[in-house]
Amino acid sequence: MGPAEDPAQVQTSAIAGQFERVSARAALASTWALDPRLGCGRGFALGWLVTVDAAYGHGQADVLVSRMGRADYLPRISWCAIARGRRRTVPDDDALSPDVFDEVFAWISEAPQTNELFDRMLGPFPPGVEPFSLVPRQGLDRVLTELRLAPDDHLVDLCCGRGGIGLWFASVSGARLTGVDFSPGAIAQTSRRADGFMPRSRASFVVADAADTSLPAKTADAVVCIDALQLVPDKNGLLREAARILWPDGRIAITTWERCRGEPADLPPSYSIADTAALAEAAGLRVLVREECDDWLEQERTFYQHVIAEDGDEAEPALRLLAEEGRSLLPHSASARRLLLVASV
Numbered sequence: 256m257g258p259a260e261d262p263a264q265v266q267t268s269a270i271a272g273q274f275e276r277v278s279a280r281a282a283l284a285s286t287w288a289l290d291p292r293l294g295c296g297r298g299f300a301l302g303w304l305v306t307v308d309a310a311y312g313h314g315q316a317d318v319l320v321s322r323m324g325r326a327d328y329l330p331r332i333s334w335c336a337i338a339r340g341r342r343r344t345v346p347d348d349d350a351l352s353p354d355v356f357d358e359v360f361a362w363i364s365e366a367p368q369t370n371e372l373f374d375r376m377l378g379p380f381p382p383g384v385e386p387f388s389l390v391p392r393q394g395l396d397r398v399l400t401e402l403r404l405a406p407d408d409h410l411v412d413l414c415c416g417r418g419g420i421g422l423w424f425a426s427v428s429g430a431r432l433t434g435v436d437f438s439p440g441a442i443a444q445t446s447r448r449a450d451g452f453m454p455r456s457r458a459s460f461v462v463a464d465a466a467d468t469s470l471p472a473k474t475a476d477a478v479v480c481i482d483a484l485q486l487v488p489d490k491n492g493l494l495r496e497a498a499r500i501l502w503p504d505g506r507i508a509i510t511t512w513e514r515c516r517g518e519p520a521d522l523p524p525s526y527s528i529a530d531t532a533a534l535a536e537a538a539g540l541r542v543l544v545r546e547e548c549d550d551w552l553e554q555e556r557t558f559y560q561h562v563i564a565e566d567g568d569e570a571e572p573a574l575r576l577l578a579e580e581g582r583s584l585l586p587h588s589a590s591a592r593r594l595l596l597v598a599s600v
């Protein structure tokens with residue numbers, strides 16, 4: 256899977272990321288089947304999917320049908336093409352699926368009230384950055400310093416979301432950027448937003464699982480991963496992947512949360528990590544900085560309190576989601592600590 260330039264390619268990459276093998280013959284067949292200019296319609300396509308269902312199992316065809324209902328012409332071709340491949344294991348927890356993030360990022364891209372709150376409570380951020388994470392401005396400035404980026408360095412933003420943070424870091428340092436996220440919707444938005452930050456030729460974006468980016472080994476001078484490690488089921492896989500793509504002296508900066516020592520393991524998933532440094536070392540990284548950032552946690556609490564205060568029936572879906580998150584996390588926030596980890600290979 257290579258860098259994706261437009262939404263159709265992005266979608267193709269995303270779908271390819273979920274399968275181990277892709278059949279080109281199937282791609283041609285389904286192009287023909289779905290091409291409205293050839294007078295072929297959806298009925299034929301669904302018929303084709305029934306065949307897939309019989310050959311590959313009901314669950315997989317369900318996925319295909321639901322995707323087809325939402326996607327437009329080109330992505331539908333992609334789905335059908337990939338349908339002939341053998342499905343790879345993907346997280347089956349719906350709460351963590353790329354679909355869910357696609358929906359959230361569609362909301363957040365049209366959420367002036369929510370983005371204004373992020374900026375007021377955690378920023379101000381440079382125009383257009385619009386993070387979907389809870390590291391305050393001074394924390395992101397610190398992360399940028401720790402990455403030690405030089406002009407023409409290659410920065411990989413792992414789990415980049417809508418990409419603003421990586422785009423900001425690359426634009427101020429003169430680095431090249433690769434953004435990676437498993438949400439095709441996030442990557443499509445990142446790709447569109449790149450022009451506002453840097454020459455398009457210096458940025459590329461890949462839809463992939465963070466534990467399997469397909470990026471070549473030893474090609475990143477720096478990797479940044481903001482507020483995502485706690486969400487990823489295969490944490491060791493993500494950290495090993497970072498170690499694989501980094502140059503020997505390259506640095507990775509990670510922000511996340513840990514549960515405090517002695518706290519039970521059944522806290523909300525955001526606080527599921529017990530020891531990020533141990534995870535990093537186990538994945539072959541050498542920890543350079545491990546810092547607990549109490550001021551970030553304090554700002555985060557205030558942010559959630561404001562979000563909850565502004566929640567209501569008329570609020571934006573993005574704000575409603577964050578308010579719900581705040582209600583579930585605030586009661587446990589004394590059990591968590593905020594973490595900045597910097598490591599090298």
Ligand SMILES: C[S@@+](CC[C@H](N)C(=O)[O-])C[C@H]1O[C@@H](n2cnc3c(N)ncnc32)[C@H](O)[C@@H]1O
Nearest residue numbers: 356386387388414415416437438464465481483
């Ligand atoms: C809280 S958001 C942070 C986004 C971005 N780093 C930022 O600060 O705005 C977490 C991101 O992790 C991505 N993500 C979660 N699990 C992933 C995985 N297994 N592989 C790649 N991306 C993943 C989500 O799609 C989402 O964009």
